[in-house]
Amino acid sequence: MIKYIIRRLLEAIPTVLGVTILSFVLIHIVPGSPVRILLGSHYTPYRAQLLSQSLGLNKPLGVQYFVWLGNLLHGNFGFSYTYNQPVVYLMLQALPHTIIIVVVAVLLAHLFAVFLGSVQAYFEDTKFDRIVTVVNYFFYSMPTFWLAVLLIIFFAIDLPWFPAGGIVNTQLTTPTFVDWARHLVLPIAALFLVSVAGWARYMRASMREALLQDYVRTARMKGASEFRVIFVHALRNSILPLVTLFGLSLPSLLAGALFVEEVFNYPGMGLLYWDAVNARDFPVILGVTVFIGLVTVLGNLIADILYGMIDPRIQYA
């Protein structure tokens, strides 16, 4: 097992390196030099030359890449053009905000999707199953940003239960936990609703297959209650694909977070990236892209390893 984890970790290294190369190349296809952007109206050829020398931009691209990579390994993601702060600092500020909404939404969505999909599979082709399937389809196809806008209209404007955006009520003199939590409800709800639908669909299919297996019949024959049959015997097997699905859905989750953060003006990584794109703040764009690539690769790795831990049938050579 340990050997397998180490091997998978080693295998992930080229992918991570590839992500850094890709991001670096993407940034360098941008027409116009960063020097021009940095200098703005102070641009003169002489100053440009001085600046590109001090930034190391006159070196060959390959050399620049390795210098940049070396800095990355030391945790130095560069300096933001617009905020005049280290990129790492900006990311560390934004990251906890994104983590909290994504993690809470994913956990809740998984729990609910597992429950919903299982019940749907058990009551397959009943009116209940059909209605839930249609509702799922609706949310599955719903653009995240529209859903977020609708949530604001319904639960922040028509029914003013929750704030429409941000993370603190600026009218409060001291920030309170309740106020903070109230700001999290709608962003989490948006991410939750778009994730549940897709996962419940998989769970339904997976549970349907499991319920046809011989061991389920055996469990029933020896007198296990229906609840026990579904949620103990069948669940254990049918939940496996969802673990892999979690790893695979990380990119779309992060993309969803970007839209949710933009709509709710929620200061996470997505909003940081969006602001950076609009301001052409390339060090931030580069930093966030590399970071997100890293998270995705790690997420898939963890999902793979978890899958192996849960499923004893998988043997590691």
Add this chain to the structure above:
Amino acid sequence: MIQESQLPRAGVVENLVDGRPGFNRRFWRSGMTMLGLVMLLFLVLFSFVGPLFYPLSATATNLLATDASPSAQFPLGTDSVGHNVLAQLMVGGQSSLEVGFAAAAVAMLFGTLYGLISGVAPAFVDSIMMRIVDILLSIPSIFILLFLNVVFTPSVGIMVLVLASTSWLGVSRIVRGETMSIKGQVYVEAARATGTGVWRIMLRYLLPNFIGTVLVAGTFQVADAILAMAGLSFLGLGLPPPTPNWGGMLSDGMNYMFQNSWWLIYPPGLCILIAEVSINLIGDGLRSAIETRER
């Protein structure tokens, strides 16, 4: 999204080609698929034929009628500069559908070719080609798309290429997997032994076995591309004005959320939703029709 378990198996290659009647019955007689086709047809007629019956300009501004609520003159009201929302929806649909289908087609062509080559190439070339796909898949596409749209000023053609640049990845993975699973079959070896060229083997001996799976994947790519384009426009990085787009209209409408201007928020969102639901339904219908054929 296509899962590994839904792909056809190698052992059933033989009965793939002659299953047509089964496919037709499965596909055309499914109520949900028909619903999807009807919805898509509605959108196509609405966007392309609608303007013939409602020939008002989508880009003309009318400062005497800004933020007008729906009336006989403006069935879906006007926005803050007096754009006619109904006319905008129709024209916006044109670009959404055109770009969506074109991007999916480009992605399908390129992804299929890439996957085929990777599948038949020597192992080390294959592993490099697939590693590239892994790397590109590691960064959520919207992050790449946002960036590319900043770099290249979007036009319809560039939009198609930008969207295709991330969506061919999934197709190439599927095709490569399919290719790997059947390239060892005896009939392929026989073809090779008789001196058939590698291109001919790829296109005539391998591809026909999983063209259905590719089509299913391509259908979902259309939905993804339309959604991605709406998302980019929503974030302000879609086709430049004055071309209207559903996503952009929605994001403009968001500024008037508090004024209860529902006609600026529900219609564009609904259009995107109808596009997504209809294409997903068709994709699901295609998939189950093809799957059954293969069992």
